[in-house]
Amino acid sequence: MRVAESSAAINGEVFCIADEQRPKCIEVMKTCLRATGYEGEIELAPPQEDDITSTWFDQNEFITSRKAHRLLGWVPRHTGIIDEIETYYASWKATQINRLGFQRIYLVGHDIAGIAAYAYAAKHPNAV
Secondary structure (H helix, E strand, O other): OHHHHOOOOOOOOOOOOOOOOOOOHHHHHHHHHHHHOOOOOOOOOOOOOOOHHHHHHHOOOOOOOHHHHHHHOOOOOOOOHHHHHHHHHHHHHHOOHHHHOOOOOOOOOOOHHHHHHHHHHHHOOOOO
16 A cells, blocks of 8 residues: 555565564574474584575575665564564464364475474474
8 A cells, every 4th residue: 555655756666575673594493493382402504515405594684674664654563573473373373284184284485484384394293
């Protein structure tokens, strides 16, 4: 709605809509694991040769919504994944396996959802 209602010249502009936290990937991973109740160790290993996927959590992506705030007056309503992970995980978990009647699932996660998928698999190894 902000884009449609804006008087600013925004034709062709791209906006990032995100909170302003800047957690490192490892912080997000640990937070996700804590939300699932996982208390085990996290083993950090070097990337595997010729396996680009083994470097995914080695990256930190810093994004900002300053442009959306400046041009549209948009501000996030939520503080971010670190502060609200318990809510996100509980909501996600409530809609999963049992609701669908499955005993086991194939689990795929991309980007930040990859961390939640990892946390779920670590907590429920017999379900994936």
